[in-house]
Amino acid sequence: RKEVEQDPGPFNVPEGATVAFNCTYSNSASQSFFWYRQDCRKEPKLLMSVYSSGNEDGRFTAQLNRASQYISLLIRDSKLSDSATYLCVDGGSQGNLIFGKGTKLSVKP
Amino acid sequence: GAVVSQHPSRVICKSGTSVKIECRSLDFQATTMFWYRQFPKQSLMLMATSNEGSKATYEQGVEKDKFLINHASLTLSTLTVTSAHPEDSSFYICSAAGRLAGRQETQYFGPGTRLLVL
Numbered sequence: 001r002k003e004v005e006q007d008p009g010p011f012n013v014p015e016g017a018t019v020a021f022n023c024t025y026s027n028s029a030s031q032s033f034f035w036y037r038q039d040c041r042k043e044p045k046l047l048m049s050v051y052s053s054g055n056e057d058g059r060f061t062a063q064l065n066r067a068s069q070y071i072s073l074l075i076r077d078s079k080l081s082d083s084a085t086y087l088c089v090d091g092g093s094q095g096n097l098i099f100g101k102g103t104k105l106s107v108k109p
Numbered sequence: 110g111a112v113v114s115q116h117p118s119r120v121i122c123k124s125g126t127s128v129k130i131e132c133r134s135l136d137f138q139a140t141t142m143f144w145y146r147q148f149p150k151q152s153l154m155l156m157a158t159s160n161e162g163s164k165a166t167y168e169q170g171v172e173k174d175k176f177l178i179n180h181a182s183l184t185l186s187t188l189t190v191t192s193a194h195p196e197d198s199s200f201y202i203c204s205a206a207g208r209l210a211g212r213q214e215t216q217y218f219g220p221g222t223r224l225l226v227l
Contacts, residue, residue, distance in 0.1 A: 042220070097204075
């Protein structure tokens with residue numbers, strides 16, 4: 001069974017902190033990966049794609065390690081508005097997204 | 110960015126009735142749309158993949174006769190929950206596959222429909 005595993009958290013961090021999430025995936029044939037953000041009782045929203053070379057978008061950095069089959073997301077200088085659930089997503093080999101259960105982040109003042 | 114709309118946003122119905130949910134891609138034509146279900150504190154679970162002009166592909170364990178999917182155009186897919194029961198109460202989310210300029214193809218989600226069956 002193709003799965004994505006994430007630490008559910010919650011991660012409680014102060015404003016300004018750096019926080020990192022990891023997730024592992026089981027399907028070695030998967031070609032694309034994403035991080036989505038989901039606020040409480042809302043739909044997921046694409047945060048960023050994850051490339052083998054790593055990619056950065058402002059305070060967010062995503063990395064993919066194919067050998068170990070894990071994906072990471074680093075958030076620097078956390079803001080209160082970063083509080084949400086972060087979903088690690090395996091794009092699969094057939095285009096069907098496989099979601100992890102999410103990691104809950106709570107940024108405190 | 111891409112916009113996907115869903116209607117209705119929430120619905121309460123009696124057990125045994127049917128509920129129809131619409132999903133529209135507003136910014137782009139989506140040959141493929143997906144229907145997910147999310148129970149409280151659970152991850153999104155794919156129910157079916159809907160391709161324009163053809164029959165939907167259902168995931169294992171999802172009854173195709175209970176969850177009717179129609180994808181009549183490149184911008185509209187509908188999910189009908191037939192003879193809904195309380196255990197069908199959930200958050201139903203659709204998504205449309207697309208690619209924005211300069212980005213990898215991925216799925217863009219509608220705002221979801223919260224269904225409560227009494």
